[in-house]
Amino acid sequence: MQSEVTAGTAAAFGGITDSLKELGVPVGCCADGPSGIRMDCGTKAFSLPNGTLLGCTFNTELVGNLYEMTGKELRLNKIDSLLGPGMNIHRNPLNGRNFEYISEDPLLTGRICAAQVKAMARSGIGSTIKHFCGNNQEVGRSTSDSVMSERCLREIYLKGFEIAVKEGGARSVMTTYGSVNGLWTAGSYDLCTTILRNEWGFDGIVMTDWWAKANYEGHQAEVPVKAPMVAAQNDIYMVVNDAKVNPEKDDVEEMLHAGKLTVGELQRNAENILGFLLKSPSILLLTGRICEEELEAMNTKEEDDVDAGNLVNLISDPDTQEIVIDGSLLHPVKGNADVLAVSRCYEGDFEMKFVLKSDLGELAQLPVSVFLDNIHKMTVSVQGTNGKWVEETRILNMGFGHNHYIKLYYGADNLEIKEIVLTPKR
Secondary structure (H helix, E strand, O other): HHHHHOOOOOOEOOOOOOOHOOOOEEEEEEEEEEOOOOOOOOOOOOOOOOOHHHHHOOOHHHHHHHHHHHHHHHHHOOOEEEEEEOOOOOOOOOOOHHHHHHOOHHHHHHHHHHHHHHHHHHHHHHEEEEEEEEOOOOOOOOOOOOOOHHHHHHHOEEEHHHHHHOOOOEEEEEEEEEEOOHHHHHHOOOHHHHHHHHHHHOOOOOOOOOOEEOOOOOOOOEOOHHHHHHHHHHOEEEEEOOOOOOOOOOOOOOOOOOOOOOHHHHEEEEEEEHHHHHHHHHHHHHHHHOOOHHHHHHHHOOOOOOOOOOEEEEOOOOOOOOOOEHHHHHOOOOOOEEEEEOOOOOOOOEEEEEEEEEOOOOOOEEEEEEEEEEEEEEEEEEOOOOOOOEEEEEEEEEEOOOOOEEEEOOOOOOOOOEEEEEEEEH
């Protein structure tokens, strides 16, 4: 559903199905950080100091001034939530994401993050503090179990989050991939409801990390197990391409009919999501309540960058109008762009088939943004394929006229493209 929101961002949530749109539910947009906005489509954004460097300042006023600017930049790009700040505690210098996090000290972590959250809120942005909680290693992060006493949990690993909620007013929280004391955090009622909401007074939304799992107590986490997330008041499972189709065959409906979940629990989670959206910029976009200056800035077009990348001329087959782009002509490296000049007679919709692979696993995110004449048309985001060739098909409308250029912008490394085939839909 990424086409519903700003190109190259992390996900859309809220009114992403036709039935919800008909009810007037806006679509929320969230973008990765942490060192500035991540938009995997070639859009430029300010690069910010990483979390550890911010912690080294011990200066909440300075950090607040910096993130007030970031809040305005997020608003300009029609993004409702930055997926950050990261708040996990430094335990080992070899942790692969320490640079995102603030410090080994929970008080410093909480105060710096609260400053970021409050500053972005001045522009209506509901930043997402993460990863809640005990996410202190990257190796095996989906299967690791953080075992600790309650005192250790509250004094070290939860304290920063508590400060960000109580002092910063955080409105969005992201749980972890792993577990705390045997229970995966995405489905932990104690964390998501008892502590976060009942003790700290949090009234926003909780979301999972991307493709996170949950478990029933005493069992290992599994992909279809989503009912514990609902029961725990983890409101949003991230991320599926079509919520109505239920591509991961989750057990929510099954558990509802079995009496393990109630309609009231589902309604409660929906209320949390709607409450967040009603306070976000997305509701202003839906209702048209945007100031003239903001609208003018949003409509400002970037200069045409047709000269970027490697220009390749393509000619369609005179009989079938099919266009085949050989992978040897492409350079899929992160931050790179290939620009393809296209001449063809057929006008209208083309089926655009990508044949690609990656040696990375299924948690890897590999976006390719497609522009037609410098207008973003789609972002083809696939997961790692473990070295297997896969096909991804989208529809690209080529509009009118015989000469165009297609730009492909790559948001990640470790991607190999065998070919791209454009076939007219007749």
